[in-house]
Amino acid sequence: MVVGPRGTIVTSRNGQADICPGSLADWIAMSMKLFTCPTETRSLDRRQWFVGVATASALCVGPFGVSHSVQAAAVYAGLNSDRYLGKVKVETAIEDRKVFLEGPAVDRAGIVYFTNVPMSKILRWDPQNRKLAVFRDDSHETNGLYFDRTGRLLCCEGGMGRVTRTTMTTGKVEVLVESYQGRKFAKPNDLCVDAQGRVYFTSRSAVEDLPGENPKGVYRIDTDGQVQPVLQWPQVHMPNGIVLAPDGKTLYLIEAHPDAEHHRDVRAYDVKPDGALVNERIHINFYPGRSGDGMCIDAEGNLYIAAGLHKLRGTSETLDTRPGIHVVSPGGELVAFRETPEDTITNCAFGGPDLRTLYITCGSKLVSLRTDVPGKPSYRPGG
The missing domain is CATH 2.120.10.30 (TolB, C-terminal domain)
Structure with missing residues (x-):
């Protein structure tokens, strides 16, 4: 399980990531001991990617994320701008x-x-x-x-x-x-x-x-x-x-x-x-x-x-x-x-x-x- 920001909890079941609501109190309590990151993430549409894909990726290394996650870069690259x-x-x-x-x-x-x-x-x-x-x-x-x-x-x-x-x-x-x-x-x-x-x-x-x-x-x-x-x-x-x-x-x-x-x-x-x-x-x-x-x-x-x-x-x-x-x-x-x-x-x-x-x-x-x-x-x- 990985706890995401803004009250979002990213849970792992069988290596698949799910986004589910969670409270700020949950995040504070659980972020004190970050869990391991799922080995795979499910495909998220671009309505979810900032809160889902970027968050889940960033929290693999820390509570506030890293710069330019791999998933975020992939989403930008896939746009028909x-x-x-x-x-x-x-x-x-x-x-x-x-x-x-x-x-x-x-x-x-x-x-x-x-x-x-x-x-x-x-x-x-x-x-x-x-x-x-x-x-x-x-x-x-x-x-x-x-x-x-x-x-x-x-x-x-x-x-x-x-x-x-x-x-x-x-x-x-x-x-x-x-x-x-x-x-x-x-x-x-x-x-x-x-x-x-x-x-x-x-x-x-x-x-x-x-x-x-x-x-x-x-x-x-x-x-x-x-x-x-x-x-x-x-x-x-x-x-x-x-x-x-x-x-x-x-x-x-x-x-x-x-x-x-x-x-x-x-x-x-x-x-x-x-x-x-x-x-x-x-x-x-x-x-x-x-x-x-x-x-x-x-x-x-x-x-x-x-x-x-x-x-x-x-x-x-x-x-x-x-x-x-x-x-x-x-x-x-x-x-x-x-x-x-x-x-x-x-x-x-x-x-x-x-x-x-x-x-x-x-x-x-x-x-x-x-x-x-x-x-x-x-x-x-x-x-």
Whole structure:
């Protein structure tokens, strides 16, 4: 028997490995004396491989895994990535005192907006004229961006703990929310908008919540301006990227906690008519590697997830999740992957005249690649 992370127990019967649920207490108790590894593993489909194949392989040598397990490499090698993704092209590189790029969003004209979080800049890239400009240079460490159906730019201003909305024609910035029940938000991170105009956003600070802040979670801003918590600690551990399915009936959430025995996966929820989230399930699990950061979705419901690392960064995350765009089907299967050139890959968004250009922030670069399936734009009904 081998005990896997995130409450998963891999049992061996006649040399065959099975994945079965187990409690965190089970893992802690049993990981103190790791069992021998099964000589064979059963074939797992790509809906299971991060939690199953990579975990079982990694735990043959230690509780938190090794880098690039043989099974993980085999799964990546077996993908038909060219069916979905073209080659990576560098759009522009940022030279600044500090660089951590995030939050790409594309407007109706095809202009790409993205953020340099530590410098509090929102940048503007014109891919047709190949021109880069600063759109806003005091954005309070804005992270995620999102265009609503009317073309206004929503911003997660982490430095101020608030969500704002900018009217692009006038430049007017309006604060949508900055507190709940008298307590400020930690660091709003990413967001999306449903067909009714309700805004879902993630908020998280460091590994531990700070005194006086609302806990890590997913919050919803209703059309009347009222804010409601929809998911909070301990149900979610480190919420990050968030997106709605094309029909608006499913919400996907990235969990990206760097510490061992915490969530590193994409979770799916059914969206009720009143905006509540129910029927939680794991869509794909990246543990023990680095989980996704941000993501977007195409017209057929495939997720494009920015995940993985080139180099270890001093956490319990391994290199089993390769650095790049992971395409995951509506059924939760990894179907394609394209590596990106730098750490840290953070987020992506569709653009271009045909919505088949995927813009990606990674390291100091904004890169792009062509996709076979067009994206679902945020600025149309249902976005």
